[in-house]
Amino acid sequence: MTPATLNSTGVQLLDSLEAAGLTGRGGAAFPSAVKLRALTRRRTGVIVNACDGELGAVKDGWVVANHRDDLLRGATIVGRLARGQVSFAAHRGSATEERLRRAGVDTLDVPGRYVSSEESSLINFAEGGLARPMTKRPLYIQGGRDSTGRRIPPTVVLNAETVWRIAQIAEHGPEWFRRYGTAAEPGPRLASVGGYVGRPVVIETQAGVPIGDLLAAAHTRSDAEYVLINGLGGAFAPIVAITSSPWSREGLARFDARLGPGIIEVLDPRRCPLDIVGDLLSYASGESAGQCGPCMFGVPELSALWQQFVRSPSARHRRALEVNLGLLPGRGGCKFPDGVAGVARSALAVFSDHIAEHAAGRCRYAARRSS
Amino acid sequence: MSSGMRAEEIVPLQIDRMACTGHGVCAQILPRNLTLDAHGYPILLDALVDPDDGDTAIRMCPARALYWKGS
Ligand code: SF4
Ligand code: SF4
Numbered sequence: 506m507t508p509a510t511l512n513s514t515g516v517q518l519l520d521s522l523e524a525a526g527l528t529g530r531g532g533a534a535f536p537s538a539v540k541l542r543a544l545t546r547r548r549t550g551v552i553v554n555a556c557d558g559e560l561g562a563v564k565d566g567w568v569v570a571n572h573r574d575d576l577l578r579g580a581t582i583v584g585r586l587a588r589g590q591v592s593f594a595a596h597r598g599s600a601t602e603e604r605l606r607r608a609g610v611d612t613l614d615v616p617g618r619y620v621s622s623e624e625s626s627l628i629n630f631a632e633g634g635l636a637r638p639m640t641k642r643p644l645y646i647q648g649g650r651d652s653t654g655r656r657i658p659p660t661v662v663l664n665a666e667t668v669w670r671i672a673q674i675a676e677h678g679p680e681w682f683r684r685y686g687t688a689a690e691p692g693p694r695l696a697s698v699g700g701y702v703g704r705p706v707v708i709e710t711q712a713g714v715p716i717g718d719l720l721a722a723a724h725t726r727s728d729a730e731y732v733l734i735n736g737l738g739g740a741f742a743p744i745v746a747i748t749s750s751p752w753s754r755e756g757l758a759r760f761d762a763r764l765g766p767g768i769i770e771v772l773d774p775r776r777c778p779l780d781i782v783g784d785l786l787s788y789a790s791g792e793s794a795g796q797c798g799p800c801m802f803g804v805p806e807l808s809a810l811w812q813q814f815v816r817s818p819s820a821r822h823r824r825a826l827e828v829n830l831g832l833l834p835g836r837g838g839c840k841f842p843d844g845v846a847g848v849a850r851s852a853l854a855v856f857s858d859h860i861a862e863h864a865a866g867r868c869r870y871a872a873r874r875s876s
Numbered sequence: 877m878s879s880g881m882r883a884e885e886i887v888p889l890q891i892d893r894m895a896c897t898g899h900g901v902c903a904q905i906l907p908r909n910l911t912l913d914a915h916g917y918p919i920l921l922d923a924l925v926d927p928d929d930g931d932t933a934i935r936m937c938p939a940r941a942l943y944w945k946g947s
Contacts, residue, residue: 796893800893838892
């Protein structure tokens with residue numbers, strides 16, 4: 506259904522986005538045409554998310570730094586469809602925030618906490634609340650009330666790369682867009698590769714390229730063994746197993762990973778991966794927004810149970826960990842606990858040989874450390 | 877809307893996790909559908925709750941954290 510308020514340019518744009526098959530590049534991969542069609546029904550505020558909220562994310566800032574004019578053009582296009590105010594969100598004190606301010610756009614300076622750039626956190630913050638998630642009792646794209654009864658006007662959040670792609674599709678058309686990527690995951694796409702590499706990079710690439718090419722582009726060091734794909738919402742994988750796999754839904758499925766926000770973090774091979782996971786989980790326990798019981802208690806408990814388990818991987822400690830992991834997903838106001846549980850589960854599978862070593866009272870990294 | 881109609885629509889019960897304070901009243905009213913974790917927060921075993929019992933739980937929840945999906 507096309508509302509009467511939409512002019513022919515708007516109709517054409519929505520059709521182009523649909524033909525292009527653009528999906529959100531913040532991680533959720535929701536079809537952009539569907540989202541934008543929904544926001545034409547009523548006057549809707551637009552927030553362009555350039556926070557790079559996931560661990561290891563840098564691409565939103567890269568878009569602001571390198572394609573600012575296209576990004577602003579995309580934001581204008583979306584703003585016209587939505588007939589509402591457009592603002593840009595960036596972490597407070599970041600170079601990205603500074604660049605956006607200098608560009609003279611309305612900028613939301615979001616505190617640099619993990620969940621503060623979650624979609625409903627940004628809406629909360631834009632409406633004068635804290636940058637913490639809100640229960641999705643209403644869909645905020647339609648507007649509604651939060652848990653405390655506060656009225657939230659219709660608002661849509663779009664990732665910065667997504668908005669840039671919208672400008673590109675408006676200019677070059679859907680056929681151009683579909684020349685890149687795969688039929689299922691079309692279009693040019695950004696990947697960020699960092700960590701234990703010679704040259705951390707944002708790569709202009711596409712779905713379907715061998716993951717090894719992405720690792721090589723960042724000059725990944727030859728002794729690297731593992732990667733973390735998509736941070737705290739993602740999964741681990743051994744480099745030998747993944748290097749010839751395509752960077753796509755199928756290529757990543759076997760590691761329970763997705764293209765998501767396009768992050769590949771190479772782990773430092775001089776550290777025990779079980780310790781790296783421990784650090785991640787301990788960071789995660791500090792990042793629960795402390796609003797929902799199952800997350801506020803469950804995530805710190807996971808961190809403690811993980812420490813206990815890797816110190817002595819007994820069947821009893823494993824069971825305690827599994828019980829906790831079973832209770833985290835689907836019980837928070839946002840998906841943060843689901844993501845953290847996923848990362849921990851992936852670590853249990855991918856690092857099983859390290860766990861076996863710990864169970865036998867050894868750790869090859871302890872030896873490396875002292876040598 | 878009558879309860880009878882609602883039963884046919886099978887609207888699931890939902891918990892507003894940010895509002896829920898872990899009072900556990902819900903688990904007493906809906907023992908077949910809900911149980912509590914070690915900290916007293918509900919685990920939703922089956923969201924397809926008897927409409928009348930669900931209405932009672934929604935009314936009794938001290939945090940007003942329970943609601944029918946979409947309402
Ligand atoms: S699930 Fe955790 S991070 Fe998400 S809103 Fe609740 S307390 Fe905050
Ligand atoms: S009765 Fe309400 S506040 Fe108490 S545990 Fe159940 S949902 Fe949470």
